[in-house]
Amino acid sequence: MSRGRFIAFEGGEGMGKSTQARLLAEHLRERGLTVEQTREPGGTPGAEAIRELLLAPPGEGWTLEAEALLFAAARADHVARKIRPALDRGTWVICDRFLDSSRAYQGVAGGLGDDAVRALHEFGSAGLLPDLTIVIDVPTADVADRLAARDGATSDAIGGRTADYHTAVNAAFLDFARAEPDQFAVVDGSGSVEEVHQRVLETVGYRLAGTG
Numbered sequence: 001m002s003r004g005r006f007i008a009f010e011g012g013e014g015m016g017k018s019t020q021a022r023l024l025a026e027h028l029r030e031r032g033l034t035v036e037q038t039r040e041p042g043g044t045p046g047a048e049a050i051r052e053l054l055l056a057p058p059g060e061g062w063t064l065e066a067e068a069l070l071f072a073a074a075r076a077d078h079v080a081r082k083i084r085p086a087l088d089r090g091t092w093v094i095c096d097r098f099l100d101s102s103r104a105y106q107g108v109a110g111g112l113g114d115d116a117v118r119a120l121h122e123f124g125s126a127g128l129l130p131d132l133t134i135v136i137d138v139p140t141a142d143v144a145d146r147l148a149a150r151d152g153a154t155s156d157a158i159g160g161r162t163a164d165y166h167t168a169v170n171a172a173f174l175d176f177a178r179a180e181p182d183q184f185a186v187v188d189g190s191g192s193v194e195e196v197h198q199r200v201l202e203t204v205g206y207r208l209a210g211t212g
């Protein structure tokens with residue numbers, strides 16, 4: 001049996017990643033593939049518990065180092081218990097956020113640096129990387145409107161950070177994609193959900209054709 005493919009969706013807040021991940025998973029299932037759709041932080045009971053700690057921190061919140069460790073710990077559990085076993089049995093894995101979120105949020109916007117984030121990932125998850133990372137890119141002004149409609153005044157500990165922090169996050173994803181064009185594809189997230197879905201399908205068909 002061939003190994004499953006691993007596709008991650010990345011981007012800043014309110015880019016429509018979760019919807020696009022779900023639509024791609026549904027499309028691939030209709031094509032007869034077995035697909036596991038999952039998310040980070042989360043995806044296993046332990047990692048979902050860590051998610052709560054990260055998005056609604058007790059007390060005064062986490063230090064930058066502690067936050068990065070918690071994301072890496074959640075990912076380690078998720079990779080060992082769900083993602084690797086699925087890939088090994090030939091299941092495709094579609095993940096809403098993965099390592100590159102830690103690189104963008106903790107590494108670049110938080111200032112921890114890429115080497116530290118990658119080192120945690122090597123230790124925690126033996127450096128597992130997606131076969132393809134799709135960065136959904138939407139102009140910042142459009143995103144502000146979507147977020148206001150979605151979250152109102154109820155954003156979580158990370159979503160509620162400054163505009164400068166989120167601007168740095170969004171720029172980081174595009175920089176990662178430019179630096180490693182074989183690993184990443186940037187998909188224009190403007191227009192309707194269906195339009196973006198069609199762009200995602202074209203990208204996946206083109207980039208992963210013949211790899212399975």
Ligand code: TYD
Nearest residue numbers: 013014040041071097098101102105158159
């Ligand atoms: P998510 O639920 O995907 O938020 P959204 O729907 O707003 O995109 O992710 C939760 C938050 O956690 C989000 O603000 C991004 C952040 N995050 C990190 O800072 N580092 C990480 O490694 C991951 C996976 C998420």
